[in-house]
Amino acid sequence: MVTHRAASIAAPRRAYVDSGPVVTDSNCIFCKIIAGELPSARIAEDDRTIAFMDINPASLGHALVIPRSHTTDLHSIDSGDLAAVTASAQRLAGLAVERLGADGVNLLNCAGADAWQTVFHFHMHVIPRFAGQPEKDGLTLPWDPKPGDPDRIAQAAAALRGETA
Numbered sequence: 001m002v003t004h005r006a007a008s009i010a011a012p013r014r015a016y017v018d019s020g021p022v023v024t025d026s027n028c029i030f031c032k033i034i035a036g037e038l039p040s041a042r043i044a045e046d047d048r049t050i051a052f053m054d055i056n057p058a059s060l061g062h063a064l065v066i067p068r069s070h071t072t073d074l075h076s077i078d079s080g081d082l083a084a085v086t087a088s089a090q091r092l093a094g095l096a097v098e099r100l101g102a103d104g105v106n107l108l109n110c111a112g113a114d115a116w117q118t119v120f121h122f123h124m125h126v127i128p129r130f131a132g133q134p135e136k137d138g139l140t141l142p143w144d145p146k147p148g149d150p151d152r153i154a155q156a157a158a159a160l161r162g163e164t165a
């Protein structure tokens with residue numbers, strides 16, 4: 001968290017780059033990767049983001065893009081950091097096609113434990129996809145696409161628009 005209170009032992013460390021304050025959480029494994037305290041196979045970096053390989057790859061080339069500044073998830077990330085992560089993920093997706101021969105790419109973000117998030121430093125998965133090559137690609141679609149109930153779809157849309165029934 002970015003805090004503006006007086007420094008204390010518990011306060012996150014902050015450094016500064018051109019884009020603003022960089023928050024570090026000493027208990028976060030991705031912050032430790034950024035700091036070089038844990039190993040990683042880095043691919044690319046810029047002033048706001050770092051990209052490195054996922055140690056439990058869902059496919060060949062599965063990588064993660066993270067903001068340098070610690071933040072928990074999609075709900076808390078600074079919009080500039082989100083734009084930078086997205087741009088890095090787009091570049092990485094292009095490299096997966098160009099250099100690994102990927103046939104497609106999935107971007108995935110998990111926001112919250114109930115959405116499969118296990119590391120609470122925002123990250124975007126960049127998952128290259130390989131058609132008909134199960135040795136390179138173990139992914140399957142995690143839902144069963146079938147027509148939904150039109151009333152429930154409309155109700156959810158109304159709720160999202162802020163209209164109460």
Ligand code: AMP
Binds near residue numbers: 038055
């Ligand atoms: P999520 O479930 O969306 O929070 O994804 C967290 C991802 O981080 C998982 O795919 C893990 O395999 C990956 N991961 C955890 N620890 C490390 C690490 N030390 N280096 C690289 N990837 C990691």
Ligand code: ZN
Binds near residue numbers: 070
């Ligand atoms: Zn962190």
